[in-house]
Amino acid sequence: MITGIERILVEVPDLKKAKLEYKAFFGDMISHDQSSSIIVLNNSAIELRHNPFIKKAKINGITLLDENNSSKPKKILPKPRGLNISSIGKRVFSNAGAPSNKILSIDHLVLLSNDLDDCIEEFGTHRLGIRLALDKTEPKWGGRMLFFRAGKFTLEIIQNNSSDSQRKDHFWGIAYLCSDIELTIENLQKKDVVLSSIRKGRKKGTLVATVKSHNLGLPTLLIQNK
DSSP states (O other), X not given: OEEEEXXXXXXXXXXXXXXXXXHHHHOOOEEEETTEEEEEOSSOEEEEEEOTTOSSOEEEEEEEEETTSOSSOEEOSSOGGGXXXXXXXXXXXXXXXXXXXXXXEEEEEEEEESOHHHHHHHHSTTTTOOEEEEEEEEGGGTEEEEEXXXXXXXXXXXXXXXXXXXXXXXXEEEEEEESOHHHHHHHHHTTTOOBOOOEEOXXXXXXXXXXXXXXXXXXXXXXXXX
């Protein structure tokens, strides 16, 4: 049974520069080895891994928490929708407390796909076993969306309606949950992080702000539940 996401893998062309950016955003992180660093959050972790063959940062994969699996990561093959997905039985890095900027956890990860029906088959009960919490179409938000829920983590899959809609699925952006969005923004601005003004979120009862710098170029959102 899938109970959450153990980590999100973010590949970066320059690990030293990426660590400096994310240190302003998150605070302290763990040096995992010479080629990667880990940010530990309440419900998951972010792994920054050096890849000298790319020009910009990208979300390259996820590791699912599967209570039926072993303590070692195992690749899920064939790759669901061509994505780099693994599973593991328990978290490798335990949470030592929320980051200093009051960013508590990952609220959701966004995946763009050109075939949402197949995503239901791949991510849902027919294969990976992640619970489909919602399947809705909102034209004002761009069309159809799927929300898969695992523990306190949501995988949000959005229909890719771009002109290049036949390209492979890809992880697009991350939303982080914070306890006090005003205080979080105040703390981040002291470290020269640029953010949008606070606005009402799409989900009822939420406040959000867009992170415009120190995000490795990845679409990044802060969320507070009222």
